[in-house]
Amino acid sequence: MKRFLVPAALAVAYVAVPLAFGGNPYVMGLIVAALTIGGIAVAWALLGNLGGMVSFGHAAFFGVGSYTSAVLSMKLGVPPLAGLLLGGLGAAIASIATMPALRLKGPYFALAILAYAHIFQILATEMTGVTGGAGGLLSIPRFPTLLGVDLGSKTGGYIIILTIVVLSAAAYAAIRRSAWGLALKAMHDTEIATRVIGVPSTHLKAAMLALSAFITGVVGAFNAHFINFLEPDYAFSGAWTVLPIAAAIFGGYRTVWGPVIGALTIYLLDQLVFKELMPHGHQFVLGMLLVGMILLSPGGLAPILGRRLEGGQRHAHA
Amino acid sequence: MLTLDGVQVSFGGVSALKGVSMTVSAGETVGLVGPNGAGKTTLFNVISGIVRPTAGDITFRGHSVLKAPEWKRARLGIGRSFQIARPLHHCTVRENLIVAQRFGAGRVDHERIDEILDLLKLGHKADRDAVSELALTEHKALEVGKALATNPHLLLLDEVLAGLETNGKRAFMEQLALVRDRFNLAMVVIEHDIPTISALCPRVVVLNFGEIIAEGNPGAVFRDPNVVRSYTGEAAA
Numbered sequence: 001m002k003r004f005l006v007p008a009a010l011a012v013a014y015v016a017v018p019l020a021f022g023g024n025p026y027v028m029g030l031i032v033a034a035l036t037i038g039g040i041a042v043a044w045a046l047l048g049n050l051g052g053m054v055s056f057g058h059a060a061f062f063g064v065g066s067y068t069s070a071v072l073s074m075k076l077g078v079p080p081l082a083g084l085l086l087g088g089l090g091a092a093i094a095s096i097a098t099m100p101a102l103r104l105k106g107p108y109f110a111l112a113i114l115a116y117a118h119i120f121q122i123l124a125t126e127m128t129g130v131t132g133g134a135g136g137l138l139s140i141p142r143f144p145t146l147l148g149v150d151l152g153s154k155t156g157g158y159i160i161i162l163t164i165v166v167l168s169a170a171a172y173a174a175i176r177r178s179a180w181g182l183a184l185k186a187m188h189d190t191e192i193a194t195r196v197i198g199v200p201s202t203h204l205k206a207a208m209l210a211l212s213a214f215i216t217g218v219v220g221a222f223n224a225h226f227i228n229f230l231e232p233d234y235a236f237s238g239a240w241t242v243l244p245i246a247a248a249i250f251g252g253y254r255t256v257w258g259p260v261i262g263a264l265t266i267y268l269l270d271q272l273v274f275k276e277l278m279p280h281g282h283q284f285v286l287g288m289l290l291v292g293m294i295l296l297s298p299g300g301l302a303p304i305l306g307r308r309l310e311g312g313q314r315h316a317h318a
Numbered sequence: 319m320l321t322l323d324g325v326q327v328s329f330g331g332v333s334a335l336k337g338v339s340m341t342v343s344a345g346e347t348v349g350l351v352g353p354n355g356a357g358k359t360t361l362f363n364v365i366s367g368i369v370r371p372t373a374g375d376i377t378f379r380g381h382s383v384l385k386a387p388e389w390k391r392a393r394l395g396i397g398r399s400f401q402i403a404r405p406l407h408h409c410t411v412r413e414n415l416i417v418a419q420r421f422g423a424g425r426v427d428h429e430r431i432d433e434i435l436d437l438l439k440l441g442h443k444a445d446r447d448a449v450s451e452l453a454l455t456e457h458k459a460l461e462v463g464k465a466l467a468t469n470p471h472l473l474l475l476d477e478v479l480a481g482l483e484t485n486g487k488r489a490f491m492e493q494l495a496l497v498r499d500r501f502n503l504a505m506v507v508i509e510h511d512i513p514t515i516s517a518l519c520p521r522v523v524v525l526n527f528g529e530i531i532a533e534g535n536p537g538a539v540f541r542d543p544n545v546v547r548s549y550t551g552e553a554a555a
Contacts, residue, residue, distance in 0.1 A: 179420035182413050186406035193404035196366055197464050198392035198422030 005309070013162055018155050028154035030271050031264070035161040036223055038263030039168060041244035043215035045253045046172045050184040051208030054106070056241055057113030058216050060098070060120045061091040063236035065217025066224040067124055067131055070140045073225070075130075080143050080225040081151075084164070084218050091217020092210045094120065099206055114241075121236035136231025140224050157226045164222060165260055168215045173256045175211075184208065243267070246286075250293050252300025261302055266290070319344045319504050320365065320396075320472055325374035327360055327528075334360040336528040337374065342472065347498060347505045349519035349536065351512075353549055356525040358508045359401060362474045365506075366398045367391045379471065392422045397465030398474035401508075403457035405448035411435070411460060412444040415467040422468025434466050437497055455486055459493070466497065472504045479509055487511065491518055512540055524548065 021027045040058055047053050068090030069083030078086060101112035124131045131137065143151035143160065150156050175181045183199045191201050220240075224230050244263070251262020266286055274282035297304050320342040327335040335357045342348050350358050363369040365376060367388035376383050383391050406414045415431045435441045438459040443452060448460060458478050465473055475494070479487045491514060498505055509515045515522060516536035524532040524539060526548040532539045539545055 179417050179426065182406070182409050183417045183421060185408040186417065189407040190404045192368060192388070193400070193406060193464075194417070194421075195388040196368070196392055196398050197418035197468050198389050199417065200387075200389045200421075 010166065013166075014159070018158065022155045025154045027272075028158055030268060032154065032157050032161055032226065033271075034264045034267035035158070035165050035260070036219055036226075037243045037247050037267055038260040039161065039165045039219035039222075040216050040240060041248040041251070041259030041263050042165065042168045042172060042256075043212040043219070044244050045248045045256075045259045046168075046175075046215070047208055047212035048248075049254060050172075050175060050181060051205045051212070052184070052188040053102075053205065053209065054110045055113045055212070056110040056245075057098075057115070057117035058212075058244060059236050059238060059240040060113065060117035061095065061213040061216035062220035062223075062240040063117070063120055063124060063232070064094040064213075065091040065220030066230055066235045067137075068217065069221030070137050070224040070230050071130055073141045074137060074139075080141050081146075083225065084160075084221045087221025087224070088214040088218035091220065092214040094217075095210050095213035098213075099209065102202060102205055102209065117236055117238075117241070121232050124232040124236065131232070132230075134232060136229065136234070138229055140228045140230060142228055143225055152225075157222075161219070161222055161226075164215075164218055168218075169256050169260065171211075171215075176256065180204065246290055248300075250290055250300055252302030254299060255302040255306075258300050258302030261305070262300060265301060319346075319379055320506075321375075321377045322361075322365070323375045323377070325361075325364055325371045325376065327357075327364060327369055328372050334528050335364065335371070338525070338528070338530055339374075340523055340530065340533070342504050342506055344471070344504055345502055346521065347507065347519045349515040349522040350506055350508045350525065351510070351515060351522060352525035355527075356548075357528040358525055359476055360528075361525065362398060362476050362506075362508065365391075365474060366396055389421070392468050392470075393424070395469070395471035396474065397422070397468050397470030397472065399458075399461035399465055399476055399478050401476045401480065403461050405452070405457060405460055406464075407449055409448050410445050411440055411448050411452070411456075411463075414448050414460060414464055418464040418467035419469075422470075430469075431467065434463050437500065438463050438466075438493060454481055455490065458482070458490065462494070462497065466501065470501075470503065472506070473498075475505060475507045475509075477508050477510070479511065479514060487514055494518065512536075516540070 021031065040062060044055060044058050047055055065087035069087035072078040072086055073080055073083045098113055098116045101109050104112055125134050143156060145151065151160055183194055184204055187194050187201050195201055247263035247266055248259040250266050252258025270282060270286045274285040278285060293300065322338055322340050325335055325338045338361060352358055360369060364371050367386060378394055378396060383394060406417060412431065415434060416426055419426050419431060435444050440456060440459050440463060443456055452460065462478060479490055482490060495518065507515065507519060520535060522536045522539045523530055524545050531548060532542045532545045
């Protein structure tokens with residue numbers, strides 16, 4: 001049954017969701033926002049699980065990716081779809097500047113990355129000639145129409161961000177299964193034991209940081225062309241760090257799909273249910289939900305769903 | 319194959335190795351003995367790149383490896399085990415060897431992995447968790463197995479027989495001899511048990527207070543008054 005789960009989920013995601021909600025731009029916009037958070041959450045969890053690093057500064061990579069693609073498309077006419085990859089590349093290059101922080105362990109790495117996020121925000125504000133300064137960039141080119149599908153629409157944007165998230169999660173899963181993934185996981189507890197068998201642990205950690213930054217940068221670039229507007233306080237907002245972390249923890253940060261499930265669950269619940277019931281302070285309910293999940297299942301929602309699925313399978317075979 | 323030339327190591331003001339010079343030839347098995355604190359493990363750490371010497375040079379197969387980090391030395395062919403086994407966490411026994419082979423030897427050769435597992439009698443535990451599902455002897459064997467999977471030319475074994483009872487020690491020693499002959503390895507073995515080291519190693523080097531105080535065939539070395547004094551706690555003459 002597990003074999004059919006992923007193809008079935010993909011069929012629902014690519015066909016059923018656009019059919020069901022394509023006519024409702026508000027809900028589609030919310031799903032796109034949830035997947036945007038989910039994409040960053042996957043990148044954040046990848047860095048934590050494989051690189052062994054907790055980051056408080058993924059907003060830096062999101063912002064750099066946003067600005068790279070937006071500026072390239074506005075100043076040099078780079079097509080937005082190519083800008084997605086260049087945004088990721090920009091964020092990966094920016095991550096090189098943060099690599100000295102790899103020498104730090106635990107919370108010190110997290111705090112150093114947080115500081116980098118602020119530095120990049122200041123740069124975006126000060127480099128007025130390139131970024132438009134505090135006033136930001138308006139009228140960022142939207143995604144084109146391709147094969148009759150308007151990628152600049154809510155549904156088109158959904159297809160793009162869904163593809164980004166699916167490819168990111170697939171890459172994450174492939175690395176986890178490989179010898180690289182085994183070495184990376186083992187490094188957390190026994191780094192010296194991995195180094196004496198030929199594992200260049202620092203290089204591997206740097207590669208995971210760059211990959212995590214790349215994914216986050218692609219998501220940032222997508223967001224810039226989807227909303228067609230950027231300003232430093234928004235692009236480097238702490239929300240791009242906090243919401244993905246909350247989503248990953250809620251969904252199951254040790255699993256590949258948990259961060260995506262978490263992002264969809266908490267964001268859509270918050271916007272469609274809690275906000276309706278409690279227009280002011282609805283985030284409080286979200287916080288309580290997160291605490292409840294940590295208490296009931298520290299591993300998050302995905303492991304619970306996995307157990308239910310296995311239980312159902314056993315029941316069906318009985 | 320391996321040449322140490324005047325290797326010194328200091329930790330703060332304490333000299334752990336004081337100008338150690340020694341050679342290990344291809345295919346040779348050398349015993350490294352000495353009382354606790356003599357500098358044996360520090361010497362292994364220096365050869366494998368975990369500790370940088372404060373002076374001296376290390377050449378391996380004709381090239382200085384002084385500036386090479388641990389992982390590069392592993393890829394050049396220096397394999398080692400640790401006194402306290404350090405299996406890779408979150409991995410099965412087989413996965414431990416896969417990681418070692420992928421990174422240490424450059425590619426995964428499942429036939430060689432199966433051969434190593436068989437030689438070390440780990441075949442039946444290949445798919446078990448390497449941290450929680452192995453007995454002491456099996457942990458020791460896995461230490462050797464990980465090093466072997468990197469296709470080494472030189473194997474540094476740090477008290478790999480420690481903690482085993484006499485029969486277990488003899489059996490494990492026979493496995494090591496088989497492994498050495500099968501893969502044509504040079505080995506340096508740290509071991510406290512004199513009969514064991516005498517049986518396995520045609521040449522023995524004795525360290526005391528970071529200096530080599532005797533070297534030669536085991537029979538002669540273990541009768542050397544300096545060596546006897548080093549073990550009884552008296553200062554070397």
